[in-house]
Amino acid sequence: MPSPMLDPPCPGWKRDLPGPTDPPKALGGPEQPPNYLDGIYLELSRRSSSVRGTFVVTVPLCAYAFIWQLTIAIRYDWFSSGDMTDRLIALFVIALCSAGYFYLAAFLYHIDVSTPRDLPIRFNRVRRRIYVYGFHQVWWNPFGGRYATTASHDWNDVRAEVWEQWGPTAGGGLIIKWGVSIAIVKPGTNEVLERFHLSTYNQDLDNLWAYVCTYMQLGPDALPPCDIEPRDANDVPAYNLALRWAPLVEWPEAMDIESRSAP
Template sequence: MFFTKPLLDPPAPGWKRDLPMPDLPPSTDPYPPVLPHPPNYLDSVYLELPRSAYRKRGLCACVAVVLILLAIFSLLIGGAYILATASFLPLVPSLGMLLSSISGFWLGIYAWRMTVQAPLDEPIRFNRLRRKVYVYRYHHDGLRPFSRTAWGVRTEVYDWNDLRAEASSVYGPMGTGGLIESVSIAVVKPGTCQVLERFHFAHGTMQGEMYWAMAQLFMQQGPQALPTFPRPPRDWNNEDARFNLARRLAPKVQWPADIDLQSRTAP
């Protein structure tokens, strides 16, 4: 069942449709062969799904290095010109070179931190017995790329009944341009449609719908309602990353001890 008008206030940017609410039947049947990864873990108490928001880490790391080097090179060219001619560039070229250097350095630092400081995975745990959802979430702030407090992992706990899933589609920088489809989860004020916050859930509408359906089936019926996956779970913390510098530098997933215990056990 899909909703043709936004249920939430406000809807997600690029809203396409709302997925069924937590207590309703799923809109689709999970089909393991088309899903990129099986659940990280599944038992009678909790289901853990992978939820990495960042892809192509190696490419992003290269782009970050190139931007930083270009910014430094631009400043060096300007300094060399001043030393060679004993004069400054005209005002407009000087401002253009300065702004491009600052922008390149700013974007390069932001891309580098997003690439190598984001954890290898940002899993989400659905605890069926507690009716709680635990999110391992990496926060960042593009306006403060040098901040320590605005960046970092935080673990958040939500009531299952307060979550809503939305499919959205926005245009993004993809070389020649293109649509970026995703599914996000909104946290609403209890008993209302007022959105308190949102976070990324899955890349691609079909993938997100199936993962959301898995969460619904597990929370409503238990692990026996989920399909069998042909592949074993991926060990995000111990995979071979010899040829990917960004993944080698990225921190491993490490839940806080109290949240880890709570999320894996019954009340």
């Protein structure tokens, strides 16, 4: 049984993928087209969820539940019937439920809309660097602590791992989640300094990393043809309100120029 190469391995580690200078394996076409591809850089999409947009439509349901609860309270005279203790209890229950509806609505809206439209990653084969567009958030706090992040790393310090995890479903069952994790190691060691996802729910994990390595080592001419047209990171479907309302991908000007150009 092989053991993890990196210290520490990613959560749910299954196996290590070839290093950035190892000969790339045979590969097929990508499951989704890159955002951009030429002889200088490759940009891949890292959209946070394929079902993004489902939570935002539940926000009106929270508002409906609040109005329904208030209507029932008024209809049955909860605020004036009974003694003072009963009225205070009714008022406390209404206030507590109302606060719960408000928080749930804000939380669901926050999940769907606060994350940028895409979290792209650029591989500049001329500079031999990668550029990562990330996002920081406190998942339980819908009112703050959210901001975009950008970082640049040397290609030689990049490592890749396949992970697999079990997670709960809304129906009480379990679902397998899998993907490719990218680690940035301390030069000359296997000590992990930073880690982020390259892809989740990709069906051919080895192929995705082989695609990147082939590009970085051999260039775009060595990649299999893709019949699907590339799309801009900010190009989202008109019907998906969550993505339409989400923040645009905006690289810092200096990094944007550097990541798209040769030295």
